[in-house]
Amino acid sequence: MAEKLALVGIGKIARDQHIPAISANPDWALEATVSRHASVDGIPSYTELQSLLDERPDISTISLAIPPQPRFAYAEAALKAGRNVMLEKPPGQSLAECFALKSLAEEMGVTIFATWHSRFADCVPDLKSWLAARELKRLRIIWKEDVQHWHPGQEWIWEPGGMGVFDPGINALSIMTEILPHAVHVRDATLEFPDNRATPISAELRFTDPEGADVSAVFDWRQQGPQTWDIEIETTNANARLSLGGSKLEIDGELIREGSDNEYSNLYARMSELVRLRTSDMDLSPFIHVCDAFALGRRVVTSPFHY
CATH class of the missing domain: 3.30.360.10 (Dihydrodipicolinate Reductase; domain 2)
Structure with missing residues (x-):
């Protein structure tokens, strides 16, 4: 059965990459979106993440395609609600945020994936x-x-x-x-x-x-x-x-x-594997160089x- 996923942030990268990759992968079902200004036809939409977390306990995974500045608060809320989290690159605006999210995911027993699409x-x-x-x-x-x-x-x-x-x-x-x-x-x-x-x-x-x-x-x-x-x-x-x-x-x-342009398809395949294995991938080495x-x-x- 496909894992239910919500996509947060419906901008250019979400429409060009995330949504096609999710739609093409039978392991995932896009069940909801979160955005203050945009939505996807035929998909339930929310303007606040907390409302989705409260109303949709059946959604197991949150994919964050938003700028790095607000990302920590969104990821923290999702992890505290017991959801798996997939982070668009860079995984945060500071290393301290990323280490905190990694520790929180371990504490909650859920998956977190710091994605690096070019890899x-x-x-x-x-x-x-x-x-x-x-x-x-x-x-x-x-x-x-x-x-x-x-x-x-x-x-x-x-x-x-x-x-x-x-x-x-x-x-x-x-x-x-x-x-x-x-x-x-x-x-x-x-x-x-x-x-x-x-x-x-x-x-x-x-x-x-x-x-x-x-x-x-x-x-x-x-x-x-x-x-x-x-x-x-x-x-x-x-x-x-x-x-x-x-x-x-x-x-x-x-x-x-x-x-071909398979980067995001490969990311979502990797996220499916991580969730199945109940493990995480939070490599921060590219961010350390920055x-x-x-x-x-x-x-x-x-x-x-x-x-």
């Missing part, structure tokens, strides 16, 4: 397997996109907790932390802040690798024309390039695989940004 791109497992058998010499993330196109009018992303360019950049970090056979940590960073915004529009990070590899990342929200979501890897005997956010893999210039970048980063003020 579930089709070619990420292939690259992880390929890299495991080789000695890494260099890894370079180039993640550049147009904020005007991908986040039109979304003021929350420029506020404290919204993370700015790290909102997409954390996707690349989630891939990096998945494919590397060992952990790295941020050594230094430079963050560019528009002088009218509280979060960065670009960032450059350099990492310390225990094996001595050169690991770095550049994120920029001012990209015009073609968008760039690449990870370039050099090893002792071959080179790889993961592009299109993880859906295209080339080795020494030869196309190995080009996948927090370290804010802590260690040199702040540079740049031109104002306006939509």
